[in-house]
Amino acid sequence: MNAPAALAVERVSKAFGGVQAIREVSFDVPAGTLTALIGPNGAGKTTLFNLFTNLYRTDSGSVAFFGEPLAGRRSDAIARMGLVRTFQTARVFAGMTVLENVLAGAHMTARAPAFAQALRLPAATNDERALVARADALLDALGIAELRARPAASLPLGTQKIVELARALVARPRMLLLDEPAAGLNDAETDALASLLLAIHRSGTTVVVVEHNMSLVMGIADRVLVLDAGALIASGTPAEIQANPAVVAAYVGQAAP
Numbered sequence: 150m151n152a153p154a155a156l157a158v159e160r161v162s163k164a165f166g167g168v169q170a171i172r173e174v175s176f177d178v179p180a181g182t183l184t185a186l187i188g189p190n191g192a193g194k195t196t197l198f199n200l201f202t203n204l205y206r207t208d209s210g211s212v213a214f215f216g217e218p219l220a221g222r223r224s225d226a227i228a229r230m231g232l233v234r235t236f237q238t239a240r241v242f243a244g245m246t247v248l249e250n251v252l253a254g255a256h257m258t259a260r261a262p263a264f265a266q267a268l269r270l271p272a273a274t275n276d277e278r279a280l281v282a283r284a285d286a287l288l289d290a291l292g293i294a295e296l297r298a299r300p301a302a303s304l305p306l307g308t309q310k311i312v313e314l315a316r317a318l319v320a321r322p323r324m325l326l327l328d329e330p331a332a333g334l335n336d337a338e339t340d341a342l343a344s345l346l347l348a349i350h351r352s353g354t355t356v357v358v359v360e361h362n363m364s365l366v367m368g369i370a371d372r373v374l375v376l377d378a379g380a381l382i383a384s385g386t387p388a389e390i391q392a393n394p395a396v397v398a399a400y401v402g403q404a405a406p
């Protein structure tokens with residue numbers, strides 16, 4: 150038998166009142182791939198992420214993560230399974246430093262029992278030391294080591310997005326869902342993000358990225374999925390997608406892909 154897909158999405162639908170936000174969407178994300186999910190504003194991209202992580206309940210259809218059905222699981226349980234997301238607008242924890250924000254990502258998925266951590270038993274403190282070292286290494290790799298003690302909420306939005314990415318990565322996810330990671334970043338930051346996403350991809354993490362920056366997407370994705378008005382209208386390599394008339398038509402009136 151073939152290994153299960155990292156994410157298997159089967160005929161998922163979701164309506165909000167009279168708005169059919171997602172219509173019978175099906176696709177597989179093979180493990181180890183870097184997939185881009187694109188589509189015009191309001192196509193349903195963020196809603197799909199919300200359905201995968203059970204922030205919203207699907208009306209019908211199913212989602213499985215490495216063969217495990219996600220229905221009925223809490224969002225934090227899904228994160229502990231290794232499916233971790235970021236948000237369109239960075240959500241750093243106010244009142245915490247950059248380092249504390251990143252450590253919070255590790256604690257959300259920590260395996261050491263809470264009581265051991267509360268009592269600061271040896272295993273827990275060792276874990277903590279190892280976590281701080283891992284968080285610092287990540288901050289260093291992301292070029293924001295010098296900001297570790299700064300209050301995260303005081304940083305520019307682009308930097309807060311990098312902090313959020315570090316918080317997602319410190320948990321060593323099997324799969325990352327990134328919602329518009331380049332929004333609010335300048336050109337240099339976007340280039341750095343592209344290199345970072347490729348490095349995450351090469352390390353074996355499966356990545357799905359929602360992004361409006363087409364040169365970023367087409368430069369790094371090995372597969373592109375196109376959503377329009379809640380339906381999946383195309384999937385293929387970046388070159389196939391750019392030559393697809395249905396995709397071009399979906400973007401008429403918006404920035405071309």
Ligand SMILES: Nc1ncnc2c1ncn2[C@@H]1O[C@H](COP(=O)(O)OP(=O)(O)OP(=O)(O)O)[C@@H](O)[C@H]1O
Pocket residue numbers: 165168170188189190191192193194195196197
């Ligand atoms: N919580 C909600 N309540 C009501 N309608 C919603 C809700 N979330 C999303 N929608 C609607 O579902 C549709 C899809 O929205 P969604 O935010 O998923 O699109 P998107 O592709 O992520 O758009 P963008 O690129 O602008 O972020 C839109 O019509 C939106 O108004």
